[in-house]
Amino acid sequence: MSDRFTLDRPNLIISLDSELAWGFRDEKDLPEDKIKCARNSWIRILDLFEEYEIPATWAVVGHLFLDRCDGIHREHPLGKDWFKRDPGGTIDENPSWFGKDLINHILDSKVNHEIGCHSFSHVEFGSAKREVAESELQLSIEAAEKMDISLESFVFPRNNVGHLDLLKEYGFTSYRGTKPVSKDGGMIKNTMRKGGIFLDYFTPLSIDHSIVSPSVDEFGLVNIPSSFIIYGFRGDSRSNLENFVYDPVLLKVKKEIDFLSENNGVLHLWFHPNDLTRERDFGRLKNILKYVKEKDPLEIKTMKDVRKEIVERGA
Ligand SMILES: [Zn+2]
Ligand SMILES: [Zn+2]
Structure with a gap:
């Protein structure tokens, strides 16, 4: 059983x-x-967040805290087969596999972002063996500590939740859970499934479903469920509808923000930095941040902030 909290x-x-x-x-x-x-x-x-002074939770893959590796990772139970795509070497040689400089950019920002964890090598926790999940947490924590970063919030690769007891054991305090059950008790359709995302964006009835309530789970971790992803799910072909002048995702987000500003709770948007490849992708984010900034009395928080608020309320 878990307790839900309306902020x-x-x-x-x-x-x-x-x-x-x-x-x-x-x-x-x-x-x-x-x-x-x-x-x-x-x-x-990062520049856009800075322009609108909006803090975000950057759940970073642990390997990105490194600036070099051997490409084999004998210390990891999945061994070199799992890491066969990892080219090893240094950040200068293979910058797509290392990210210390990018993490430093987050730390240098005048906005108070949170740096969280997205596993060490993008292992899906829901189907991982315990020793694998444990190693993923341990290696991430070690790598982050070398940059003086202490990890508190966790985002599961592909939202595949698992090994929550280990999260607790390794000092994490919150995670991004999956969509909650709707008010009428039914499971909300998973809009992150391939092909499903547009349907949800155009379904007006889904509007009150995107506001989520954090809960404290049996391990004492705060589960802050996601509302929805704001870019097409990876691998989806982009719909032609997106080519219209009007951006349906922006419309959906604005409606949700309007709804949220009159109701208490959390709207939890998420995406991958690599989802943004075209100018109009950046345009969407800019428009969302602009709208958020103008909206009173919206509070913009990191996962860590929300967890803190719940704990302070004596949850
Ligand atoms: Zn490596
Ligand atoms: Zn991921």
């Missing part, structure tokens, strides 16, 4: 699954266009 004010969270090439590690073909843009997109997104 006193409307809160917006933006979390980013920050992974450069790691998110594609197990895919048949690496999407070169996305990987090529990923570093530049990361910086441009």
